[in-house]
Amino acid sequence: MIIEPIDLYSSERRENAKVRVQSVSKRFGEGEAEISALEHVDLVIQKNDFLSIVGPSGCGKSTLLKILAGFEKPSEGAVFMDNKPISGPNAERGVVFQQGALxxxxxxxxxxxxxxxxxxxxxxxxxxxxxxxxxxxxxxxxxxxxxxxxxxxxxxxxxxxxxxxxxPELLLMDEPFAALDQQTRELLQEEIKRIWEKTHKTILWITHSIEEALFLSTHVLVMTARPGRVKSSFITGFSNAKDHLVTTSLEFTQAKRKIFELLREEAIISETQKD
Ligand SMILES: Nc1ncnc2c1ncn2[C@@H]1O[C@H](COP(=O)(O)OP(=O)(O)OP(=O)(O)O)[C@@H](O)[C@H]1O
Ligand SMILES: [Mg+2]
Known part of the structure; x- marks a missing residue:
């Protein structure tokens, strides 16, 4: 199986961190209305990583991305890029949302x-x-x-x-292909890989598609239901494949199943939650 568990916050990765998310928690609202969106998220993104995050709806994925973009501040913990605290939006970090804000x-x-x-x-x-x-x-x-x-x-x-x-050195992409039809999506996935290989960017990618995460990424992180925490993370081996043929392989199907099972547990918890 071309997918192995990995500690994304290991000391080795921390030493060579492009981006470091250190015990980040984020709450919205106050009193009765308070919502805990993220809880103690630790994570390192290294240069040239293509890291995909999957997790049930409302688990805090976009919140994490907005914190890294500098649009939101963590309630606790800190985020760093090249060991400098991220304190606001910056041209070093490019952001793409689901609907192109053109x-x-x-x-x-x-x-x-x-x-x-x-x-x-x-x-x-x-x-x-x-x-x-x-x-x-x-x-x-x-x-x-x-x-x-x-x-x-x-x-x-x-x-x-x-x-x-x-x-930008870091691209933060929040479900950029979610609104596209399957064929366009697959073509653009192949193109984003080509661009990633050519430009050596570091990419954080959020998606609801396990297949997209596995096809594109060097690392996949599964988040828990809200409050979002790191449930599991993997290093994967499909990012070198040029086209979608790889998605029909046995290894790919097995990897997909593994992530699907983890995600399903969280989706069930998420279903029972009320805001
Ligand atoms: N600005 C805000 N004010 C209040 N609550 C917020 C705000 N932003 C996010 N939330 C809440 O935080 C939680 C996490 O939201 P977030 O958008 O990060 O989830 P998500 O994982 O990106 O979900 P989806 O997969 O549906 O895009 C949700 O319960 C959401 O309602
Ligand atoms: Mg979102």
């Missing part, structure tokens, strides 16, 4: 050039930078289109190009 009044090219422009890149370089990422995500020829003229899959490509255009 500027509807700007062309594809301008959407992608916006980040580099805000970071102070010279005007004459913006077009070339944007063109580079447009080509990388396969949108050549669409630079002057507006988002409403694009399919959902193409809009997500723009979202990914826009995140990449700032050349």
């Amino acid at each position: 500027f509807t009044w700007m062309t594809v090219l301008n959407n992608i050039a916006f980040g580099p422009m805000s970071c102070g890149k010279p005007r004459h370089e913006l077009r070339d930078i944007a063109k580079h990422y447009i080509d990388l995500v396969g949108l050549d020829g669409f630079e002057n289109r507006y988002p409403y003229e694009l399919s959902g899959g193409m809009q997500q490509r723009v979202g990914i190009a826009r995140a990449l255009a700032n050349d």
Whole structure:
């Protein structure tokens, strides 16, 4: 079975951490209305890791991602990137959400050039930078289109190009392909792998699809039902496979079953919870 348990917070991994999540808890609301979203999450992401997180709905996955993006603060614990505390949003961390948050009044090219422009890149370089990422995500020829003229899959490509255009070291992706049809999703999964190999980015990926997590990632983390904690984590061996043929292999099916069983236990607990 090409899937092995791993301690994502081992001392070795901590020594070479790109990102360190240290005993992070997060609560929302107060008194009777208080909700504990995350509880003592410890985690290390190393450079070039492609780490996927799966967990039942409402277990705190997006909350964790928002804390790493710098949009939310932990109630307890701390998060670090390159050993420096994460204290707010920063161009070093690119974020892609489920629905591409594109500027509807700007062309594809301008959407992608916006980040580099805000970071102070010279005007004459913006077009070339944007063109580079447009080509990388396969949108050549669409630079002057507006988002409403694009399919959902193409809009997500723009979202990914826009995140990449700032050349972030860490990409934080929250179910970026969830709204896409299966065929588009599989094609984009293959492309994101290609981009990951080419750019050597470090990626945190949230998904509800076990197959997507296994196909893409070097590591898979299963979270518990809320409050989200690390239930299990694995190092996986399918991230080198170029296309979806690997998903039909016996090893892949066995790995899928393993994660499915873990996730199902948590989904059952999650079903019985009330907010
Ligand atoms: N800003 C907020 N204010 C209050 N409660 C919040 C806030 N953000 C998240 N929560 C609560 O925290 C819990 C975790 O939410 P989160 O969005 O992180 O879950 P998730 O794992 O991403 O779920 P899903 O898989 O459905 O996207 C939920 O109970 C949610 O209602
Ligand atoms: Mg979410």
